[in-house]
Amino acid sequence: MAIDDRNRPLYMISIAAELAGVHPQTLRSYEQKGLVTPQRTGGNTRMYSQADIDRLNLINELTSEGINLAGVTRILDLEGRLNDREAEVEDLHARVRRLADRVRELETRATIGAIVHVAPTRRLP
Structure with missing residues (x-):
C-alpha cells in the first residue's frame, strides 16, 4: 500500500471502530482528545484512513499495557x-x-x- 493510499479516507466510524476493536464512542473521545483526526466528508461524516486504523491499534496496544x-x-x-x-x-x-x-x-x-x-x-x- 503506497503512503498516499494509507492516508486516503476509506472507513466510516462504525467500520473503523470494528477494525480497531473499540466502540464508536471511543473514537469520538479519541478525536476530542486529539489522539486521532479523521477526515470529514461534505456532510461532516467522519472518515478514517488505514493510517488512522494503524494509529488506533497502537493506542489500543499502549492502553492495554497500562498507559x-x-x-x-x-x-x-x-x-x-x-x-x-x-x-x-x-x-x-x-x-x-x-x-x-x-x-x-x-x-x-x-x-x-x-x-x-x-x-x-x-x-x-
Whole structure:
C-alpha cells in the first residue's frame, strides 16, 4: 500500500471502530482528545484512513499495557517528532550525496584541465 493510499479516507466510524476493536464512542473521545483526526466528508461524516486504523491499534496496544491517554498522547507526539527528524536526516543524507557527487565532478574537471594545460602542444609543420 503506497503512503498516499494509507492516508486516503476509506472507513466510516462504525467500520473503523470494528477494525480497531473499540466502540464508536471511543473514537469520538479519541478525536476530542486529539489522539486521532479523521477526515470529514461534505456532510461532516467522519472518515478514517488505514493510517488512522494503524494509529488506533497502537493506542489500543499502549492502553492495554497500562498507559493512560495522557501518556499515549505524549508517546504519539514524540513518535511524530522522531519521524520528522528521521525524514530530515534522510534529506540531509541525500543532500550530502549530491554535494559529494558535485565535488567529485569538479575535481575531475580540475584534473582534466590540469592535464590539458600541462600537456605540450604540438605544432603542425
